[in-house]
Amino acid sequence: xxxxxxxxxxxxxxxxxxxxxxxxxxxxxxxxxxxxxxxxxxxxxxxxxxxxxxxxxxxxxxxxxxxxxxxxxxxxxxxxxxxxxxxxxxxxxxxxxxxxxxxxxxxxxxxxxxxxxxxxxxxxxxxxxxxxxxxxxxxxxxxxxxxxxxxxxxxxxxxxxxxxxxxxxxxxxx
Amino acid sequence: xxxxxxxxxxxxxxxxxxxxxxxxxxxxxxxxxxxxxxxxxxxxxxxxxxxxxxxxxxxxxxxxxxxxxxxxxxxxxxxxxxxxxxxxxxxxxxxxxxxxxxxxxxxxxxxxxxxxxxxxxxxxxxxxxxxxxxxxxxxxxxxxxxxxxxxxxxxxxxxxxxxxxxxxxxxxxxxxxxxxxxxxxxxxxxxxxxxxxxxxxxxxxxxxxxxxxxxxxxxxxxxxxxxxxxxxxxxxxxxxxxxxxxxxxxxxxxxxxxxxxxxxxxxxxxxxxxxxxxxxxxxxxxxxxxxxxxxxxxxxxxxxxxxxxxxxxxxxxxxxxxxxxxxxxxxxxxxxxxxxxxxxxxxxxxxxxxxxxxxxxxxxxxxxxxxxxxxxxxxxxxxxxxxxxxxxxxxxxxxxxxxxxxxxxxxxxxxxxxxxxxxxxxxxxxxxxxxxxxxxxxxxxxxxxxxxxxxxxxxxxxxxxxxxxxxxxxxxxxxxxxxxxxxxxxxxxxxxxxxxxxxxxxxxxxxxxxxxxxxxxxxxxxxxxxxxxxxxxxxxxxxxxxxxxxx
Numbered sequence: 001x002x003x004x005x006x007x008x009x010x011x012x013x014x015x016x017x018x019x020x021x022x023x024x025x026x027x028x029x030x031x032x033x034x035x036x037x038x039x040x041x042x043x044x045x046x047x048x049x050x051x052x053x054x055x056x057x058x059x060x061x062x063x064x065x066x067x068x069x070x071x072x073x074x075x076x077x078x079x080x081x082x083x084x085x086x087x088x089x090x091x092x093x094x095x096x097x098x099x100x101x102x103x104x105x106x107x108x109x110x111x112x113x114x115x116x117x118x119x120x121x122x123x124x125x126x127x128x129x130x131x132x133x134x135x136x137x138x139x140x141x142x143x144x145x146x147x148x149x150x151x152x153x154x155x156x157x158x159x160x161x162x163x164x165x166x167x168x169x170x171x172x173x174x
Numbered sequence: 175x176x177x178x179x180x181x182x183x184x185x186x187x188x189x190x191x192x193x194x195x196x197x198x199x200x201x202x203x204x205x206x207x208x209x210x211x212x213x214x215x216x217x218x219x220x221x222x223x224x225x226x227x228x229x230x231x232x233x234x235x236x237x238x239x240x241x242x243x244x245x246x247x248x249x250x251x252x253x254x255x256x257x258x259x260x261x262x263x264x265x266x267x268x269x270x271x272x273x274x275x276x277x278x279x280x281x282x283x284x285x286x287x288x289x290x291x292x293x294x295x296x297x298x299x300x301x302x303x304x305x306x307x308x309x310x311x312x313x314x315x316x317x318x319x320x321x322x323x324x325x326x327x328x329x330x331x332x333x334x335x336x337x338x339x340x341x342x343x344x345x346x347x348x349x350x351x352x353x354x355x356x357x358x359x360x361x362x363x364x365x366x367x368x369x370x371x372x373x374x375x376x377x378x379x380x381x382x383x384x385x386x387x388x389x390x391x392x393x394x395x396x397x398x399x400x401x402x403x404x405x406x407x408x409x410x411x412x413x414x415x416x417x418x419x420x421x422x423x424x425x426x427x428x429x430x431x432x433x434x435x436x437x438x439x440x441x442x443x444x445x446x447x448x449x450x451x452x453x454x455x456x457x458x459x460x461x462x463x464x465x466x467x468x469x470x471x472x473x474x475x476x477x478x479x480x481x482x483x484x485x486x487x488x489x490x491x492x493x494x495x496x497x498x499x500x501x502x503x504x505x506x507x508x509x510x511x512x513x514x515x516x517x518x519x520x521x522x523x524x525x526x527x528x529x530x531x532x533x534x535x536x537x538x539x540x541x542x543x544x545x546x547x548x549x550x551x552x553x554x555x556x557x558x559x560x561x562x563x564x565x566x567x568x569x570x571x572x573x574x575x576x577x578x579x580x581x582x583x584x585x586x587x588x589x590x591x592x593x594x595x596x597x598x599x600x601x602x603x604x605x606x607x608x609x610x611x612x613x614x615x616x617x618x619x620x621x622x623x624x625x626x627x628x629x630x631x632x633x634x635x636x637x638x639x640x641x642x643x644x645x646x647x648x649x650x651x652x653x654x655x656x657x658x659x660x661x662x663x664x665x666x667x668x669x670x671x672x673x674x675x676x677x678x679x680x681x682x683x684x685x686x687x688x689x690x691x692x693x694x695x696x697x698x699x700x701x702x703x704x705x706x707x708x709x710x711x712x713x714x715x716x717x718x719x720x721x722x723x724x725x
Contacts, residue, residue: 060413080212081295083335087412090332095447111192111213118331136195141188143181145325155181156325156455159462 004124004134006117007150012072012101014051023047030074033058036066044069051101056084060091067096075121077106089120093149113137118148175238175544176321176466178286185328186283189290193217194276201273218292219275222596228267228275229292230282234302234320234344235263235547239534242545244285246530252278257530259515259523261587261638262341263301263547264292268594290328295336297327297408301343303351304548307467308510308556310502314363314371316346318464319400322455326401333408337415338423340408341380344373353549353665355379355388356641358425359407364394372396377407377437378429379669381635386426387669389434391441398460399449406445410437470542470557475507479561494616495567495578500558507560511541513553513570514577514585518610521603522588523551532573540566550587550626552580583625583692584610587638591631591648592655598631600648600655601681605629608685622692625705626665641665643706644688645672657684661691661717662709675714676722687721694720 003011014028023029023046030051031039044050049071054063056078073092075085085104092098104116104124110133116124117138126134147154178186193213200210207221214220218229230245237245245265249257252274253267260266270278279289291298300320307315323342327333333340345352346363354360360376372394379388395403415428429437486493500509513533516522525533533553537545540562541555548554558566570576579585586609589595591602606629613619628642632649639645645660656678663672679687692705694717699708709717 081335082417083295083333083337083412084417086332086335087409090409094451109209109212111196111216112335115329115331115334137192140192141329142184144185144331145328146331148331154455155185156459159179159181160456160458 001125002128002131004113004126004131004138005122006113006124006138007122009101009122011103011123012049012051014049014072016053023050028071030072033062033066036069037062041069051103054088056082056088058088060088060095063088063092063096067092067098070098070100072101072103073098074103074105077104077108080107080109080112086115086119089116090149093120110134110137114141114144117150118144118146118152120149175236176233176317176463182286183283186286186288186290189217189288190276190279190283193279197272197276212294215293216291216296217275217279218289219272220293220596222268222594223592224594225269226272226275227594228270228278228289229260230265230267230287230289231292231299232264232287232547233324234300234306234317235304235549236306236317237545237547238285239537239543239545241285241287242530242534242537244281244287246527246534248278248281249530250527256524256526258521258590259525259547259551259553261549261551261589261636262292262299263304263549264299265547266590268590291334293339294334295338295340296334297323297330297336297340297342300324300327301341301352301357301549303345303347304512304546304550304552304554305351305501305510305556306346306546307469308503308508309347310504311349312347312504313365314346315467316344316361316363318460318467319361319363319373319397320344321463321466322401322460323404326404326455333412336408336412337417338420338425340411340425342404348667350665350667350669351548353638353641353669355667355669356381356638356665357388359404360388361400366394370396373400375403375407378426378434380424380426381638381640382424383421383633383635384424384426385635385640385671386430387671388426389429391434391438398457399445401455402449402451403441403445406441406448409444410440469504470544472503472505472508472542472557472559474505475559475561477506477560479507479563482560482563485564491571491576491578491616492564492567494620495571495576496563497620498578498582499580500563503557505557509558509560509563511555511558511563511566512548512580513555513575514580515552515575516579516585516610517574517577518579518584518614519607520610522586522606525553529573529575532569532575536566536569550585552585578616579619581624581626582619583613583622583627584619586610586627586629587642588629589631589637591629591637595631595636597634598648599633599650600631600657602629602631602637602646602648605646605648605657605681605684608681609688612685612689622696623704625692627688628663638665639663640671641669642672643709644691646684646688647674649678651678655681657681659684659687659691659721661714662706664706670710673714675718690720691717 051072343357344361375392376388546554588606592598630637660672
């Protein structure tokens with residue numbers, strides 16, 4: 001697997017904590033959301049950065065109690081068509097103001113690269129053979145109709161800024 | 175009409191380049207069909223029984239004459255000389271070559287068209303009243319809002335991988351010609367007591383194997399809140415809609431399970447959080463889009479035109495066409511004209527390249543260069559001066575486009591069925607052909623009056639049989655094509671679900687059964703009572719006795 005960096009964030013190095021294992025002092029660990037919800041503050045204090053592995057079946061309201069303690073989040077897609085992962089990322093950014101790294105894992109496809117970026121993901125784990133296609137897909141579109149969590153404003157807004165109005169050939173309704 | 179600017183052009187051109195790359199990778203074998211499938215489906219390219227099928231979006235059913243000429247050109251150059259207009263106001267080509275589909279999409283992009291989101295589990299083409307901007311009974315033109323929704327929903331970062339496809343319809347008239355209550359979301363433009371425009375919001379309608387009529391969840395949503403409210407509705411659905419069973423994945427199932435009150439509560443709670451975040455486009459953008467839909471510069475003319483009356487008095491066919499295929503326009507002295515794509519014995523919704531070219535020319539000559547596609551699979555010239563009706567009719571009639579049957583029994587919706595579709599159980603087109611041949615008598619049709627027959631070749635209901643006054647559903651019965659008869663459906667403001675009358679028929683028996691049902695109506699109707707009203711008064715039994723006998 002290789003990591004595609006969508007936003008230029010410094011990616012977190014971490015180890016997956018086995019279900020029966022305890023964190024080592026100062027270690028960055030990724031842990032299932034279910035387990036994190038039952039762990040006490042001591043658990044978080046021992047570890048370095050703690051990341052939640054969030055399955056797409058997780059309800060965003062379950063994350064409420066957890067988000068403040070997380071350094072990063074890993075949203076795992078069981079299939080590329082399971083779009084709940086996009087809403088989970090949006091919820092983390094929008095409802096909880098989460099600023100840490102959000103990583104996508106699972107069988108997402110290169111053509112989803114910009115969707116992931118725009119929904120608030122920073123990084124994607126992909127098989128090495130797909131790296132090139134992912135990177136190509138990131139440069140495909142010059143703009144979109146929605147403002148997004150990658151900081152791009154929508155075409156609808158861009159049209160009415162000074163720069164937008166200067167775009168060559170830009171046509172106004174007559 | 176909406177016109178692309180640099181931003182819109184850049185987006186569709188980028189899409190074409192992306193798709194060309196994907197097709198190249200498929201052609202060289204770099205992508206397997208399994209890997210290619212989700213990619214082609216995002217561009218409306220299906221693999222059907224005999225060939226690929228390309229579905230091209232016609233946003234809210236509005237076309238310019240130049241766009242129609244391009245559709246004709248594509249039919250001629252890349253297909254077998256025809257196209258099929260669909261119940262989502264789109265057009266389908268049945269025989270494109272995979273290697274040529276990027277070229278088709280580039281040609282379409284050149285006239286501001288695309289195939290984006292015409293398939294896949296995303297927000298599909300927004301549909302509306304085919305007479306939008308022309309109909310006399312309209313509160314407001316729904317097309318600016320449909321265009322806003324088109325842009326907002328295109329490549330939406332969060333809602334492009336929904337549990338299932340998602341269909342939105344919007345109407346601005348009291349008479350619902352867009353079947354909004356049969357959609358995942360229906361929007362009805364209204365004016366409140368203060369004179370402001372807003373929407374009644376309906377949700378959870380849909381056909382398929384579980385037909386449900388949408389429920390109202392908000393009586394009046396102010397226009398500026400439209401997109402943030404849609405976003406809240408879609409978010410709750412994306413998170414909670416079922417993904418374990420594709421037959422239970424539409425929003426209708428979610429809303430039935432949680433109840434419309436609970437769904438509304440959750441949507442409202444989410445909306446309160448986001449309504450003040452600038453999801454919605456700026457006011458200047460709404461104004462920019464609205465300006466494209468300014469009413470055309472039509473002169474106010476006399477409603478009574480001597481030449482029209484004279485021709486109607488001497489030519490029964492023209493009189494029938496005038497009655498059935500033209501309707502009241504906002505501007506006096508004008509009409510909107512329905513061009514029937516339902517010639518008796520023909521294929522509902524099909525048009526040849528020559529016919530499309532002719533309609534384009536007639537739109538330029540008589541209708542401000544504008545054309546519409548209706549969900550009932552007809553074409554519309556929305557802005558015709560009444561004085562031009564005789565000349566227009568003569569030209570249409572000469573090209574096989576003058577069938578005066580709009581809204582009558584032979585104006586049948588039919589899905590492509592087993593002649594094309596990989597999902598179908600039975601053929602649909604031959605049933606429509608047999609019925610229109612059996613009822614090929616204009617006087618009889620006009621005596622019967624408004625009657626909507628809708629035919630689906632499988633339970634997926636692309637032919638809207640649940641909403642037919644008479645619905646026909648093809649099922650596979652141990653290897654034989656079998657047709658069920660349903661009565662009493664409606665896709666209009668009085669939406670209702672058609673009910674199965676009894677055991678099914680073979681392809682001849684179903685036509686006989688329709689004829690018997692119509693005979694009962696003619697015998698039992700009171701005064702000017704329509705078929706649907708008569709059925710609602712009489713109930714199914716009298717029809718059942720006539721069709722199945724009493725033994």
